[in-house]
Amino acid sequence: MVGGRGRSAGTALQPRCITRTTKVDVVPFEDVTADCAAAEGDGTLTAWKKAHRKAFAAACEEIGRNFDESMKCVCEYFDVVYRADGQ
Numbered sequence: 727m728v729g730g731r732g733r734s735a736g737t738a739l740q741p742r743c744i745t746r747t748t749k750v751d752v753v754p755f756e757d758v759t760a761d762c763a764a765a766e767g768d769g770t771l772t773a774w775k776k777a778h779r780k781a782f783a784a785a786c787e788e789i790g791r792n793f794d795e796s797m798k799c800v801c802e803y804f805d806v807v808y809r810a811d812g813q
Contacts, residue, residue: 742810749803755782755795762801 728747751762755778763774783793 740810743806744808745804746807747802747804751801752798753801755779755797755799758799758801762803765801765803 728750751759753759755775758771758774758778760771763769763771766774768774768777778799779793779795782797786793
């Protein structure tokens, strides 16, 4: 939800950062944009799709489904509002 807050925890489950969601797009895998891939830190859209196609196909296989590029993806954009390391 836009405006919602989230947190990311480290290995000891200590909060590492708090985020505020700024935008959410729900699109088919085949329509994920280069902006979404870049925002996630995966570099190019090609690299993002290669990595995520593999991960999503494995997740689908675990539940007896076949991955399809028309499946919906949630692209969430956020700002970091607090970092535990103070940066």
